[in-house]
Amino acid sequence: MERHFDEELTALKNQILEMGAITERMVSDVLKALMERDGSILKSIEENENTVNRMQMEIDECCLKLIALHQPTANDLRLLMGVSKINAELERVGDHALNISKLVTAIIEHEQLKPFIDLPKMVEIARGMFKESLRAFVELDVDKATSILLRDDQVDELRNKIVDELIQFMCGDSSTVQVALRIILLANNLEKIADHATNIAEVVIFVAQGKDIRHHAEPLT
Amino acid sequence: MTHKIDIKNLNLYYDEFHALKSVNMVVGEKNIIALIGPSGCGKSTLLRTINRMNDLIEGVRITGEVFLDGNNIYDPGMDLYELRKRVGMVFQRPNPFAKSVSENVAFGLRVAQFKNKKKIAEIVERSLRAAGLWDELKDKLNRPALDLPLYQQQRLCIARLLAVEPEVILMDEPCSALDPIATMKIEEMMVELKRNYNIIIVTHNMQQAARVSDLCGYMLLGEMIEFNKTSEIFTNPRDKRTQDYITGRFG
Numbered sequence: 001m002e003r004h005f006d007e008e009l010t011a012l013k014n015q016i017l018e019m020g021a022i023t024e025r026m027v028s029d030v031l032k033a034l035m036e037r038d039g040s041i042l043k044s045i046e047e048n049e050n051t052v053n054r055m056q057m058e059i060d061e062c063c064l065k066l067i068a069l070h071q072p073t074a075n076d077l078r079l080l081m082g083v084s085k086i087n088a089e090l091e092r093v094g095d096h097a098l099n100i101s102k103l104v105t106a107i108i109e110h111e112q113l114k115p116f117i118d119l120p121k122m123v124e125i126a127r128g129m130f131k132e133s134l135r136a137f138v139e140l141d142v143d144k145a146t147s148i149l150l151r152d153d154q155v156d157e158l159r160n161k162i163v164d165e166l167i168q169f170m171c172g173d174s175s176t177v178q179v180a181l182r183i184i185l186l187a188n189n190l191e192k193i194a195d196h197a198t199n200i201a202e203v204v205i206f207v208a209q210g211k212d213i214r215h216h217a218e219p220l221t
Numbered sequence: 222m223t224h225k226i227d228i229k230n231l232n233l234y235y236d237e238f239h240a241l242k243s244v245n246m247v248v249g250e251k252n253i254i255a256l257i258g259p260s261g262c263g264k265s266t267l268l269r270t271i272n273r274m275n276d277l278i279e280g281v282r283i284t285g286e287v288f289l290d291g292n293n294i295y296d297p298g299m300d301l302y303e304l305r306k307r308v309g310m311v312f313q314r315p316n317p318f319a320k321s322v323s324e325n326v327a328f329g330l331r332v333a334q335f336k337n338k339k340k341i342a343e344i345v346e347r348s349l350r351a352a353g354l355w356d357e358l359k360d361k362l363n364r365p366a367l368d369l370p371l372y373q374q375q376r377l378c379i380a381r382l383l384a385v386e387p388e389v390i391l392m393d394e395p396c397s398a399l400d401p402i403a404t405m406k407i408e409e410m411m412v413e414l415k416r417n418y419n420i421i422i423v424t425h426n427m428q429q430a431a432r433v434s435d436l437c438g439y440m441l442l443g444e445m446i447e448f449n450k451t452s453e454i455f456t457n458p459r460d461k462r463t464q465d466y467i468t469g470r471f472g
Binding site for chain 2: 003005071072073074075076077078209210
């Protein structure tokens with residue numbers, strides 16, 4: 001039986017997916033700007049970030065209303081909780097994209113220290129994780145969500161490698177500090193984006209199966 | 222381990238109609254259990270099997286067992302008067318007698334040939350207090366019970382039960398005739414009573430089941446589809462049929 005409530009849930013789901021698409025584009029743009037050393041790509045980042053902030057408030061308000069007026073239960077309740085949590089994750093991803101955008105602007109003003117090796121790998125994995133976390137949510141695909149969780153360690157390892165290497169650079173040549181430090185900050189922001197993708201994947205598993213696997217509360221199956 | 226109530230493979234037929242199908246349910250101590258499900262699913266029938274109220278209906282046939290503290294209440298030697306004293310029932314519409322407030326509460330004691338007036342007065346007060354009515358009615362004990370508003374009548378019926386110290390209270394949609402404030406008062410009283418009694422409630426109000434019960438059973442077409450902690454039933458039901466019903470997709 002189709003319920004009026006389903007229409008409202010679908011509308012809410014579409015809203016969060018639209019917010020996801022905007023943040024995904026922001027992440028993609030800032031990383032493209034970094035890789036191609038092209039600041040012109042960053043023009044719309046700030047405006048997009050404002051849009052994401054506004055959407056976060058609208059989605060929260062919508063969740064609050066649906067909970068108050070429909071007293072949802074079971075999978076409906078889990079979906080609303082999930083949307084509310086993903087809403088917060090996406091807003092943070094927007095913040096990190098904006099941070100990265102500012103760092104990229106500063107980084108590309110200087111000459112490249114050396115060809116990037118680990119950073120493109122990290123970019124690829126983190127961007128992929130984020131993109132797939134949103135797909136996993138659309139399809140409520142637990143397998144896809146689980147595969148995202150398993151990739152988080154790779155991102156952490158690459159970030160550590162990048163930091164170690166740049167510390168070496170800075171120790172050897174103090175003139176590299178300005179750029180190296182910003183790349184470290186950028187890698188940290190990228191690592192946070194991967195963390196948010198992981199959080200979204202955990203939400204997907206909760207919405208789909210009612211299992212809370214955060215902090216290893218329940219084992220991955 | 223002996224449970225307060227242990228229903229095993231219970232089947233009930235109204236003539237040819239199979240109304241309860243191999244129902245199993247275990248009730249521990251001091252819980253509120255809610256039975257939910259669409260009209261005609263058998264929840265009230267199941268409730269009435271626990272104090273053998275169905276015995277009064279012509280054409281009823283029952284197989285299986287209902288244990289109360291380890292004793293099958295369908296054993297031929299079961300004393301029905303004693304059973305219904307231990308397992309009291311509250312109905313949809315309050316049904317006080319055309320007597321005073323205090324006489325209603327003391328009714329069960331009088332039937333049991335209880336004569337000590339002081340003791341009766343004590344029990345009347347204690348029962349009215351437990352039902353949350355003492356402060357409201359202590360100055361109106363001689364007033365006709367039928368003059369009370371519905372929600373007070375319903376709580377008076379509960380006080381009447383409490384006077385004979387039952388162990389289990391069965392409630393068949395006790396709030397369906399009451400407004401939201403009166404419903405809230407009954408629910409608050411139920412949570413208080415659960416300290417000392419086992420309560421099984423049949424309700425069509427799913428939010429009520431969610432608010433007051435510890436365990437919840439979803440019934441459909443005479444079957445117990447799912448019986449689990451209420452928090453689980455309302456957040457992560459195991460059976461899709463339960464999910465469809467509690468989310469309003471059923472039908």
